[in-house]
Amino acid sequence: MPGTTPQPTSTARTRSWWGWGWADAHPDDAECTALGALIPGTLAHPLPVPRVRDLDIRRPAVEPPAGLAHLVGADPADRAAHAMGKAYRDIVRALRGRPGRIPDLVARPTDERGVADLLDWAGERQVAVVPYGGGSSVSGGVEYRGDAHRAVLSLDLTAMDRVLEVDAVGRAARIQAGALGPGLEDQLRPHGLTLRHFPQSFEFSTLGGWLATRAGGHYATGRTHIDDFVQSLRVVTPAGTSAxxxxxxxxxxxxxxRLFLGSEGALGIITEAWVRLQERPAHKASASLAFGDFHAALAAVRALAQSDLCPANCRLLDAGEAALSGASRDGSAVLVLGFESADAPVTARLAQAVDLARSHGGRPSAGPAGAAAAGGTEGGNCDAAVSAWRSAFLRMPYLRDGLARMGAVAETFETAATWDRIPGLIEAVRKEVGEAALKGSGHPATVNCRLTHVYPDGAAPYFTVLAAGRPGDEVAFWDDLKAVAGDVLHRHRATITHHHAVGRDHRPGYDLQRPxxxxxxLRAAKGALDPRGILNPGVLVD
Amino acid sequence: MPGTTPQPTSTARTRSWWGWGWADAHPDDAECTALGALIPGTLAHPLPVPRVRDLDIRRPAVEPPAGLAHLVGADPADRAAHAMGKAYRDIVRALRGRPGRIPDLVARPTDERGVADLLDWAGERQVAVVPYGGGSSVSGGVEYRGDAHRAVLSLDLTAMDRVLEVDAVGRAARIQAGALGPGLEDQLRPHGLTLRHFPQSFEFSTLGGWLATRAGGHYATGRTHIDDFVQSLRVVTPAGTSAxxxxxxxxxxxxxxRLFLGSEGALGIITEAWVRLQERPAHKASASLAFGDFHAALAAVRALAQSDLCPANCRLLDAGEAALSGASRDGSAVLVLGFESADAPVTARLAQAVDLARSHGGRPSAGPAGAAAAGGTEGGNCDAAVSAWRSAFLRMPYLRDGLARMGAVAETFETAATWDRIPGLIEAVRKEVGEAALKGSGHPATVNCRLTHVYPDGAAPYFTVLAAGRPGDEVAFWDDLKAVAGDVLHRHRATITHHHAVGRDHRPGYDLQRPxxxxxxLRAAKGALDPRGILNPGVLVD
Incomplete structure (x- = not known):
């Protein structure tokens, strides 16, 4: 059964084997139909929710290792749930009954010894080992492609989910790699501490996954990448354990x-980390501003990023993105600002930030943010645009799956570039991906952009593509669009991924970008640590 | 002649071939004698200033490469000046007429092509290439030890010292690796920008050296390591140029x-970097506080490091260090605080920091710092203790050389550890190194400590050792003390170096620390990039 993955902090909700998150949070047929009606050229009726029993799941090509049998299962539904990540192309492949290769076995080690023993066994048998955290990869990071191995083992770390030690003096904790976001924070809360790392996938991704993919939190400035929170790592490799x-x-x-951060399971299995923690923020304030001119908004955001103010949230939604999330209905771009501190009130900083944004043409919204901007309220106040955007943010992946059921293309991709390249890059992505979608489907497409992270020297644009699909040919169509996008990124020297990892989907762009x-x-390092080439084959190096 | 190294911003001052910095800044015989009198058991008269003509410098074992002859010299004084870095043990070896191996040739390429051609030639002839920036290594990073190569080429990058491009919008610059600190800042100043990276060696070290050794700036909190300022690197390796x-x-x-940061010339030659810049700070304020109890001061510093305040300077001097630098004469520890901003006044932040330190038992000094702490003055104000400490800071390496001429041991080493280990670590270093010095020399030694950098999760203690030497046997005596120190660091899981690099002197500790x-x-990566093993042999891997 799906849902056998340990969920230490969840209720009895069931994870979807084929789509994002919880099965009961998926839009129903009626909602899917309503969503589809928003995009010209989609299907009249949703594709059926796919069923595991309709898949052709063969017997495992290897027997589970004798001494480790208690850690290893071959349940078909469990195997199906571990076949792919949660990219749009993964969802469509499931909907069309053509998922990625189903792993032969799923292992759930409970300690580092188990991980090491499984690697030893896999090395001897030439079994590919694909590490699996929360399974939320959107770049083909947790599936096997190819046929060079005798069998495939999905190594699910989620049974190793404990906070093992807390250093309250130095604000750090030793945490097992399989801890999912909510369980990790639940265990830290009694100590008054937080990792304060909240990627959009927070509920469905693990510390080990964040580390292996160099995840970005949702904070806009300052330390937001998981890289910066690492004090030390333990990594099991076929050549020994690195501590x-x-x-x-x-x-x-x-x-x-830093060699293991971003290694995506190709160099070793991260089993635990000491990570830096923070006190839980006691002071919060947020506001939003509307901009008639997107370029003026870009200048405002750059000024904020280059100031001392360090907003926790500094997201710029272009007009399309603002409309889509309900943050604006008048064609304005919207800048969402938030400040947090464990130490001191933040309303003064928010007011300074709002002033700076106003000096670039921003119009503060009329809601509670106005009060915050005037130095008034404190403690989690939140204006309407901010609320609208937050709700949409968490609901987005479910809606994407609903649109996929309507035959639509609904996907995102992200990048980062220096400020000098940002305007041209965004313009080129909108134009070229939009044109390719129109040409491929015969219907106009929506290509929106938001800036999710801002830096003194650049920003991370995040694009949403909504388009009619090519019925029955959705994967190839999306791959075409993604190739167009990858080409634009390459021409503008924008990274193939800011925080979604390389996986298998981004390999062409990564290979162009990497010196x-x-x-x-890297290939030599891989050869030294994984001489038999069993670790997540096809990721990063061949 | 020494001094042929290009010094774009210097006057005609001459660099010392054997000691720190400028030859004319060295203490004279009378000052050396006065210094020596402070340490029981030192010589009555200073050792003479060593002369190149007294060295036995042999003919180069190889001819300069024909097509590259204009880049390569074999002047004996120039070769002697490139034989070693500037650690205490290097100074003593020069004083005793036994410097490290004199390189056969010194090359000064003027562009990347020259660097690549020199590596090609060196690879064909089995010539070791030791990259040389400003030559300020204090860990044996720029000398050759061993005899596995036909000859040794010192690759002096200082002719590549230009700021090539400035991106004012994104606040970044493309800078050649051989730029020394002052020249680099001189070229950025007209743009109103600064790299704001000021290691103690600033005058005598290069961007490339900082990058290759993961240098720490003198700012106490926030981004201070050169690592964080890197946008991109160009690195010439025998296997091609990495961009x-x-x-x-x-x-x-x-x-x-991050693979090349800290690679110390063993993986490639860094030729240029795009680095992140900042606006020059317009607002500054500083203060100092005295603490009767060092442990209370540690608690104050930790609270500051874990706050939002982010002081630019937050140095804690123990009683001995405070007395030595003139910052205190009553046996107090002294906390030196400084704030800077390009944006906004910092007196309020300074006042908050002073309040926080007072709540841990700190007594603000009576000088201008009192005014600053009360929210008064602004713009580079600086109390007496701060001034005293700053002057001593820059003069320290020259005094060290003067003490070396008196046969004294005068050296520093540094480390970093998490807060839980800091008190025990400092105590153990003081005790064990002090006892070893007493045992080895028959005279009591001084072992002082300051914290140079503080982090939310730990700190970087920096130790000064002043002791009588063992005449004629200074190097072995220091190596013994350093081995004792290394053992303490290892037992306390404190890094063998926070910002002085590994070089050859720290290899034993590094090998214990490295997973x-x-x-x-790393060895595999080295094999792939430097298959003939010519790059800085003996550094990091064998």
């Missing part, structure tokens, strides 16, 4: 942790 | 730049 020391900083050679000598070094 | 993209952030695989699988990966 770095807990250090606040070190200049002793290239950082060992050749670094590729040589 | 990463300029990006504000990326999640595409392990960071290529074995990471060593395998």
């Amino acid at each position: 770095s020391w807990r250090l606040p900083a070190s200049g002793a050679g290239p950082s060992p942790d 050749d000598p670094f590729a040589l070094a | 990463s993209w300029r990006l504000p952030a990326s999640g595409a695989g392990p960071s290529p730049d 074995d699988p990471f060593a395998l990966a």
Whole structure:
């Protein structure tokens, strides 16, 4: 049965084997139909919810290892749930009854010894090992493609989900890699501490997944990447276990942790980490501003990013994105600002930020944000545009799956570039991906943009594509659009991914971006740590 | 002649071939004698200033490459000046007429092509290439030890010292690796921008050296490591040139730049970097507080590091260090606080920080800092303790050389550890190194400590050792003390170096600290990039 994945903090809700998140949160047929009606050229009726029993799931090509049998299962539904991540193309493949290769076995080790033993066994049998955290990859990171291995083992870490130690003095904790976001925070809460790392996938992704993919939190400025929270890592590799020391900083050679951060399971299995924590914020305030001119809004955001103000949230939604999320209905771009502190009130900083944005042409919204901007309210106040956007943010992946059932293309991709390239990059993505979608489907497409993270030297644009699909040919159609997008990113020297990882879907763009000598070094490192090539084959290096 | 190294911003001052910095800034014989009198058991008269003509410098073992002869020299004084860095043990070896191996040739390429051609030539002839920035290494990073190569080439990058491009919008610049600190800042100043990276060696170290050694700036909190300022790198390796993209952030695989940061010339020669800049700070304020109890001061510093205040300077000097620098004469520890901003006045933040330190038992000094703490003055005000400490800070390496001439041991080393380990670590270093010095020299030694950098999760203690030497045997004596220190660091899981790099002197501690699988990966990466093993042999991997 799906849902056998341990969910330490969940109620009895069931995870969807084929779509995002909880099965009971998916839009029903009527909602799907209503969604589809918003996009010209989609189906009249939703595709049926796919069923595991309709899949052709073969017997495992290998027997589970004898001494480790208690850690390994071969339940067909469990195997199906571990076949892919949750990208749009994964959802469509499930809807069309053509999922990625179903793993032969699913293992759920409960300690590091189990992980090491499973790797030893897999190395001897030439079994590919695909690490699986929460399974929320949107770049083909948790599936097997190819046929060079005798069998495929999905290594599900979610039974290793404990906070093992808390250092309250230095605000750090030792946490097992399989801890999902909510369970991790639940265990830290009694200590008054938080990792404060909230990717959109928070409910359905793990610490180990964040580390292996260099995840970005949803905070806009300051330390938001999981990379910066790492004190030390333990990583099981076929060549032994790597354990770095807990250090606040070190200049002793290239950082060992930075080699494993972003290694996507290709160099080893991250089993635990000491991570830096923070006190829970006691002071919060937010506001939003509307901009008639997107370029003026970009200038405002850049000024904010280059100031000392350090907003926790500084998201710019273009007009289309603002309309889609309900944050604006008059064609304005919307800037969502938020401040947080564990130490001191933040209304003064919010007011300064609002002033700075106003000086670039922003119009503060009339809601509670106005009060906040005037230095008034405090403690989680939140204006209407902010609320609208937050709700839409969390609901978005479910709606995407609903649209997929209507035969629509509904997907996102993200990147980052320096400020000088941002305007041209956004314009080119909108134009070229929009044209390709029109040409491919015969219907006009929507290509929206928001900035999710801002830096003094650049920003991370996040694009949403909504278009009619090509019935029965959705995957190839999306792959075409993604290739167009990848080409634009490459021409503008924008990264193939800011926080979604490379996986298998981004390999072409990654191979273009990665310096050749670094590729040589990485391949050599892989050869040294994984000489039999069993770890997440096809990811990062061949 | 020494001093042929291009010094774009210097006057005609001459660099010392054997000691720190400028030859004319060294203490004279009388000052050396007065310094020596402060340490029981030192010599009555200073050792003479060493002369190049007294060294036995042999003919180069190889001819300069024909097509590259204009880049390569074999002047004996120039070769002697490139034989070692500037650690205490290097100074003593020069004083005793036994410097490290004199390189056969010194090359000063003027562009990347020259660097690549020199590496090609060196690879064919089995010539070791030791990259040389400002030559300020204090860990044996720029000398050759061993005899596995036909000859040794010192690759001096300081002719590549230009700021090539400035992006004022995104506040970044493309800078050649050989730029020394002052020249780099001089070229940025007309743009109103600064790299704001000021290691103690600032005058005598280069951007490339900072990058290759993961240098720490002198700012106490926030972004201070050069690592965080890197947008992209160009690195010439024997396997080709690695060029990463300029990006504000990326999640595409392990960071290529982070592999080369800290690689100390063992993986390639960094030739240029795009680095993040800041506006020059317009607002400054500083203060100091005295603490009768060092542990109370530690608690104050931790509270500051864990607050939102983000002081630019937050140095804690123990009683001995405070007395030595003239910051205190009553046996108090002294906390030096400084705030800076390009945006807004900082007196309020300084006042909050002073209040926080007072709540842990700190007594604000009576000087201008009192005014600053009360929210009064602004713009570079600086109390007496702060001034005293700053002057001592910059003069310290020259005094160290003067003490070395008196046969004294005068050296520093630094580390970093999490807060839970800091008190025990400092105590153990003081005790064990002090006892070893007493035992080895028969005279009591001084072991002082300051915290140079503070983090929410830990701090970087920096130790000063002043002791009588063992005449004629200074190097072995210091190596013994350093081994004792290294053992204490290892037992306390404190890094072998926070910002002085590994070089050759820290290899034993580094090898203990580095996770074995990471060593395998690094060795494999080295093999891929430097298959003939010519790049800074003996550094990081064998």
